[in-house]
Amino acid sequence: MTQSLTDPINPPPSAPSVAFLGLGALGAPMATNLLAEGYPLLVHNRSGARQEPLVAAGARSASSPAEAAAGADLLCICVSDGPAVEAVLFGPAGAIEGLRPGSLVIDFSTIAPASSRQLAARLADHGVAYLDAPVTGGTEGAAAGTLSVLVGAAPHHLKRARPVLEVVGQRISHFGPVGAGQQAKAVNQVLVAGSYGAVAEAMALGSRLGLPMPQVVEALKLGAAGSWALEHRADQMLEGHYPLGFRLALHRKDLAIALEAAAAVDLSLPMAERVAAIEEP
DSSP states (O other): OOOOTTSOOOOOTTOOOEEEEOOSTTHHHHHHHHHHTTOOEEEEOSSGGGGHHHHHTTOEEOSSHHHHHHTOSEEEEOOSSHHHHHHHHHSTTOGGGTOOTTOEEEEOSOOOHHHHHHHHHHHHTTTOEEEEOOEESHHHHHHHTOEEEEEBSOHHHHHHHHHHHHHHEEEEEEOSSTTHHHHHHHHHHHHHHHHHHHHHHHHHHHHHTTOOHHHHHHHHHTSTTOOHHHHHHHHHHHHTOOSOSSOHHHHHHHHHHHHHHHHHTTOOOHHHHHHHHHHOO
16 A cells, blocks of 8 residues: 655655666556655656656656666666666666666566576676566556566565565565566466457447447446456447557567467467457557
């Protein structure tokens, strides 16, 4: 449970300083919740304008990932894809230039499991720990601090990160070593693909039949067809409000990761493959 930024802030005992890189649709509310819980927060985003609301609320801004990392015990990352994570860590003025031995990187981004393992190995060469912690629960969950956090990490690294994870998420699930969190997220994205596709087709059918669709949706939510997608996205589909809290290009990227994971274990996912084909530009 998080506080409003207008409430008195009671910092956690001996709160570590936290840097947050990536203030997009998920990152900004996650960082806001950390600030509201009293964590000393440094923020950096490629587009500087996204930093301004957090700075106005009490965060400090950094001019680069390196500057942000130099002042932080824990470095959180929430960016669009694997190349973006690699860039903020190891690119020009990357965080590796500021990270101290013994610091910890918490990566909330959704990237390939193999990429997470490679990043962890490179950071370990510098004495820096890493855990992959992709999230699910939508922009609503990010704002409310109720995300589900899917973790791949050594147990002692998770123990260190847990207080921060419990601010951004309601459920923290540990699946194994680095990369396992990303594998669980791949499973999640296959489910998202099927459920969003089914809800979209159902809304199209009901609308074409001339049914009172808001009433239909309410009637179906608690039945066998009920789902997160029906609960949180059907009304937006009916009203033509897009994107549905998540850009299509990012889901297409996530679904490609899932299909690559399936191919690696010789598994065909025909429904996910069909959705991926529909999503192609």
